[in-house]
Structure formats: structure tokens, C-alpha cells
Amino acid sequence: MADRVGIAEVAKLAGVHPGTVSRALNPKTEDQVNVDTRARVRRAAKQLGYTANSIARGLRTNSSMTIGIIIPDLTNPIFPPIVRGVESCLTGRGYSAFVVNTDGDAGIERTVFESLLQRQVDGFIFGTGHTGPSVAADAYARGIHAVMVNRDAGGVPYPSAVGMDADGIQAAVRHLHDLGHRSIAHFAGPAAFSTSRVRADAFRAACDSLGLERVIIEAGAYSVEAGKAASAELLAIGPQCPTALVAGNDLLALGAYHSVREAGLVCPDDLSIVGFNDMPFAEDFLPPLTTVRVPLFDLGVEAAQLLLDQLETKTIRNIQVALPVELVVRGSTAVPRR
Incomplete structure (x- = not known):
């Protein structure tokens, strides 16, 4: 197996300092590098087949660069567009997601939540809003970063992205x-x-x-x-x-x-x-x-952005992003016959 290409090799080919390579290839810091240099670094990285070492980055930043998404029912067609929206936002910032299903069972929700914590995810997006005692309430009490999507947490002051x-x-x-x-x-x-x-x-x-x-x-x-x-x-x-x-x-x-x-x-x-x-x-x-x-996809995007902002500021703010909905009239409604 060939040796892994590192930042030093990319920096040498691009003619820049290794720190510049690191900033240019990190979505959080790429704006600190001018456009021409950024393009040159990316060409060099592509030519050499360089891929970022997420483990090394995690050690430097004390972050796993992963998010846990907990949803109640994978077979419900509303959740795939939400997850796609979440991932479209996370990917651009260098994060990846673990998506887990609970089948609406509180016991399973607790189990998968603790499992994801053991994997050291940086935060959670919950699609499982309960009005009674919940994992979200426990997570908030423990200071864990999280956001609700499509539902709120029944009084737990996590931020949320919902439809109107x-x-x-x-x-x-x-x-x-x-x-x-x-x-x-x-x-x-x-x-x-x-x-x-x-x-x-x-x-x-x-x-x-x-x-x-x-x-x-x-x-x-x-x-x-x-x-x-x-x-x-x-x-x-x-x-x-x-x-x-x-x-x-x-x-x-x-x-x-x-x-x-x-x-x-x-x-x-x-x-x-x-x-x-x-x-x-x-x-x-x-x-x-x-x-x-x-707007299910947009709900996912908003939820991911709320969580990324939370991770960056280290602050949990009780805010709600409410997106407008629209009645679409088709053939299943008509003047009553009787």
C-alpha cells in the first residue's frame, strides 16, 4: 500500500506553507486564504490524491467531526428529505452523520443515544419530539449540544427547526x-x-x-x-x-x-x-x-446550521426557526355530495 500523502507534500507542490494548506482545505478557515492560492492548493491536493485525516483533525480540535441524527421511523417518507438537507449542510463543513432509527420506542432511543455518545459525536439532531420525559431532556441536563427538527422537545429549551x-x-x-x-x-x-x-x-x-x-x-x-x-x-x-x-x-x-x-x-x-x-x-x-x-429538505438544512452555530459558539440558545408551509390542492377534495 502506498504511503499516505500528507500536508507537507501538498504544500511543497503548491509552493506554500503547510499551515496555508490546512486553512485552504478546511471549510471553516478557507476564507482566510485568497482565492488564487486556495485554487492552487486544491489542484495540488487533487493531483497528489490527498485526503484530509479526520482523526488527526479531531485530535487537534477535540472534535470527532460527526453528528448523530435520531429519527423515529426510517420508513416514514418525510425523514429522508430532512436527512438529505442535514447532510448537504454538514458535508460542506467537513462533518459526517450517523443516522439511527428508534421505531418510536423510548427504550431504543435511549440505547442509540448512549451508543452515539460513546462514539463521541459532537452533537445531535433529534427528530423524535416527545411531550413527556425524553432523551432530549436528559441530554440538555448534561449540556450536550443538540437541535430538534420537525418537532420540539416538549419544553426542553433546545433550538428547533419546524414548519408552521x-x-x-x-x-x-x-x-x-x-x-x-x-x-x-x-x-x-x-x-x-x-x-x-x-x-x-x-x-x-x-x-x-x-x-x-x-x-x-x-x-x-x-x-x-x-x-x-x-x-x-x-x-x-x-x-x-x-x-x-x-x-x-x-x-x-x-x-x-x-x-x-x-x-x-x-x-x-x-x-x-x-x-x-x-x-x-x-x-x-x-x-x-x-x-x-x-419544506422538509430546508428543515434539515436549518437544523444542521443551528447545530453548527451551537458547536462554534459553545452556546445553546432557545430559538425556533419556523418555515412557511403551503396548501397544495389536488383531486382528493371537492364540494360535498351530501
Whole structure:
């Protein structure tokens, strides 16, 4: 195996001091080197096949240059775009990420959290916001750098990057009201998640302000199967069943699609359905799903930037970056037939 190329060899070829090479190839310090010199250093590094030694850098900076990303469900389509957004920001700063899945289980979350700590990650991005006792609360008490994404930490003062969920729910209810619906149901996600609370509260407020009848059914998970179970409860109401549904996410909405079809009913004629998140392929549902579009990739970018700022300043600030959402109207909502 050939010897590893070091900074000294790059510096010799580029005709600069080794310290200049180090600054030019470090995303945090590259601005300290003029553009022409930076380009010359990078050409030399590429010619020699030089790659940065992250272990050596970590020893110098007391940093592992790694981040832990903890999410509740890898199969939920909203999380890959968020993770991509996080990584797009981290990579440019020389960081890499460990992505772990908890299946929504508090015990697994604790285990993977401690495992990542043993790997000496520099900080965490949590996508697992709980309203009760949580790993995030323990992490904050221990002074560990972290950020919440898509959800908050139920009172733990970590910074967060979230969508303006309440605005999205209000827009969905207003849209259904304007179509003529006067009784609307909501499938709320698990009560332990902050997103469930925010969306359910916004649904109540929107219906009450418009004088609409409302039914709220708590789903056991943000999943298709949970959407089917909630739909069975909704359709069991019978002739007085609401004519429209605002689901807590697109997977719950998809579960409702299946149940409506199995019951011999038609969406949107018998039940208008609105989802939340605009996950990939939502426009390919039959009919295409009306849903609230959340800028998932941008949420990941913002969360990563919040964490990088935290690591640089060594300060945990309780701030929230809230990104606007948008109601996307498609074929699953229409004027009620009855």
C-alpha cells in the first residue's frame, strides 16, 4: 500500500506553507486564504490524491467531526428529505452523520443515544419530539449540544427547526369550509408527539372559528395501518359521518384512502381527504392528494446550521426557526355530495 500523502507534500507542490494548506482545505478557515492560492492548493491536493485525516483533525480540535441524527421511523417518507438537507449542510463543513432509527420506542432511543455518545459525536439532531420525559431532556441536563427538527422537545429549551404547522392546518380547514363542508374530522397523531398536539390544537381552533362541527380521532401512530384503524372508527359513525377529513400526515391519509375504497365509497365524493407533509408520490395517489407541503429538505438544512452555530459558539440558545408551509390542492377534495 502506498504511503499516505500528507500536508507537507501538498504544500511543497503548491509552493506554500503547510499551515496555508490546512486553512485552504478546511471549510471553516478557507476564507482566510485568497482565492488564487486556495485554487492552487486544491489542484495540488487533487493531483497528489490527498485526503484530509479526520482523526488527526479531531485530535487537534477535540472534535470527532460527526453528528448523530435520531429519527423515529426510517420508513416514514418525510425523514429522508430532512436527512438529505442535514447532510448537504454538514458535508460542506467537513462533518459526517450517523443516522439511527428508534421505531418510536423510548427504550431504543435511549440505547442509540448512549451508543452515539460513546462514539463521541459532537452533537445531535433529534427528530423524535416527545411531550413527556425524553432523551432530549436528559441530554440538555448534561449540556450536550443538540437541535430538534420537525418537532420540539416538549419544553426542553433546545433550538428547533419546524414548519408552521398551525398555519397549514388552518389553511386546510378553510379550504374545506369554502368548498361547503360543515362537519370535518381530524386524525391526530400519537399524543406523545409535539406535532400531534400542535396540529390538533390548530384544527380545533380553526373549526371553532368557522362554526364547523368537528370530530377528532387519535391514531396510534403516523402510519397507513393507523389510518385504516382510525377510518374504521370514523366510518362507524354512519350517516352523520363528517364529509371531510384532515389527516395528521400523508400516511394517515393514505390509510383513509384504503378504508374508503374498501367500504365501497369514493374520495372525494363521499369523503374529501387532506394530508400533511406532501410526501413523495402524494400527487400520484388516486385521486392525487390535497395536502400541506412542508419544506422538509430546508428543515434539515436549518437544523444542521443551528447545530453548527451551537458547536462554534459553545452556546445553546432557545430559538425556533419556523418555515412557511403551503396548501397544495389536488383531486382528493371537492364540494360535498351530501
